[in-house]
Amino acid sequence: MSDPCAPAPSVLRYEQALSRLLQDAGPLPARTCTREEAFGRILAEDVLAPIALPGFDNAAMDGFALHTDQHVLSAGSEFSISGTIVAGDAPPATRGVAWEIMTGAPLPPGTDAVVPIEHTERLSAGRMRLTQDIARGRHLRRMGSDVAAGTCVAAAGTQVDATLDMLLAALGITQLSVRPAPRVALLCTGKELVTDPTQALRPGQIRASNGAYLARAVQDAGGHLVAWHTVDDDPATLARHLDAVAAQSDLVLTTGAVSAGVHDFIPEALAAAGARTVFRKAAIRPGKPLLASQLAGGPLVLSLPGNPVASVVGMRFFAVPWLRARQGQAVERPLRARLSAAAQSRTGLRQFLKARVTSEPSGQLQVELLHGQESYRIGALLDANAWAVIDEDATSLPAGTLLAVYPRDAGGRWTLA
Numbered sequence: 001m002s003d004p005c006a007p008a009p010s011v012l013r014y015e016q017a018l019s020r021l022l023q024d025a026g027p028l029p030a031r032t033c034t035r036e037e038a039f040g041r042i043l044a045e046d047v048l049a050p051i052a053l054p055g056f057d058n059a060a061m062d063g064f065a066l067h068t069d070q071h072v073l074s075a076g077s078e079f080s081i082s083g084t085i086v087a088g089d090a091p092p093a094t095r096g097v098a099w100e101i102m103t104g105a106p107l108p109p110g111t112d113a114v115v116p117i118e119h120t121e122r123l124s125a126g127r128m129r130l131t132q133d134i135a136r137g138r139h140l141r142r143m144g145s146d147v148a149a150g151t152c153v154a155a156a157g158t159q160v161d162a163t164l165d166m167l168l169a170a171l172g173i174t175q176l177s178v179r180p181a182p183r184v185a186l187l188c189t190g191k192e193l194v195t196d197p198t199q200a201l202r203p204g205q206i207r208a209s210n211g212a213y214l215a216r217a218v219q220d221a222g223g224h225l226v227a228w229h230t231v232d233d234d235p236a237t238l239a240r241h242l243d244a245v246a247a248q249s250d251l252v253l254t255t256g257a258v259s260a261g262v263h264d265f266i267p268e269a270l271a272a273a274g275a276r277t278v279f280r281k282a283a284i285r286p287g288k289p290l291l292a293s294q295l296a297g298g299p300l301v302l303s304l305p306g307n308p309v310a311s312v313v314g315m316r317f318f319a320v321p322w323l324r325a326r327q328g329q330a331v332e333r334p335l336r337a338r339l340s341a342a343a344q345s346r347t348g349l350r351q352f353l354k355a356r357v358t359s360e361p362s363g364q365l366q367v368e369l370l371h372g373q374e375s376y377r378i379g380a381l382l383d384a385n386a387w388a389v390i391d392e393d394a395t396s397l398p399a400g401t402l403l404a405v406y407p408r409d410a411g412g413r414w415t416l417a
Helices: 014-022 162-170 210-220 235-246 266-272 308-326 379-383
Strands: 031-034 063-066 078-085 098-101 113-116 120-124 127-130 152-154 175-179 183-189 224-231 251-255 276-280 291-294 300-304 335-339 350-359 365-369 386-390 402-407
Touching: 014 276, 014 291, 014 308, 063 078, 152 162, 183 210, 183 235, 210 224, 210 251, 210 308, 224 235, 235 251, 235 266, 251 308, 266 276, 266 291, 266 300, 300 308, 308 350, 308 386, 335 386, 350 379, 365 386, 365 402
Parallel strands: 078 098, 183 224, 183 251, 251 300, 335 365
Antiparallel strands: 031 175, 063 098, 063 113, 078 127, 120 127, 276 291, 291 300, 335 402, 350 365, 350 386, 386 402
């Protein structure tokens, strides 16, 4: 008996549909901005270190800088103190015997080891004794030992996060070439949607939630939300809003009215606007009625189903790859986790399932497919930290099967239990 949910022969498999979507999704033109403005953006060019880090040999600990002459200085050896050097001082111009030195201070000429203060005994204001042996090269930070001048410290496609920003600041980099944030407009359709949380619901009405998710997900994936409207199921109203946002958007996301029902007007409305169909429907679950269209001389329009989880899947596995491509980011790669219990597959559809990935004591990742997979169930998403992906051709899924797993949220960050 055939599967009533299996795709028709003309429906594209996931990889085919995604390939069509990304065919013209080259990176946006780069722009130069300050390091502060670049935070959160994606680098358009490799960043090379203009200087070495550290920029000079310096002490790794508070103590005394000594000259070992390539010998081990024995505990009990005594030295006269030539002076004191603190971080920020220039190195002394003359050689000495032993220099009291603070962490980060430049090494005096001729010294090649630092003995920690706790391994010394102060005999007088001008003399000290070693209480432990010290060898050449100990407790030093050599010039360039962290980053050598000319080294590529961040490749194109890297996001400027707090850690990278710290390194860029240390290198004195003030200007960066980055990809601008793709501009995204959001048009949610449905006369049943109520956007005012203080408004009482009439029979048949629901609170608008897809827009709230998509607006945050766009930002999480690096996009810039330029417009967000909720409109009735009226083609003329949609056309006006679409015309208003087209010139200021790289991507328009719509929700609802995209399936095959009498009131699913989005496909016809886009055709009337002169949009070229990139693909209509994909062999996925949930979210099969997905529609991608290209407005002539305008933005891509990605029309997502109205069921909440179908909308989330469309965002996560179609809009997010598109946003990454426009920002010059690499294709997102999944982790692999072993299925905790046997599961049923649905041949012919790529399934994106709410899942929870955990790390076993051995380090092996395990994935549990959660209850509440129906596309109307939002609450079950809170129990998930991942999407487990089952291939269209999968037939048997015994416990222990390796599955591709992706982080639940649009930004692609993992939170493992």
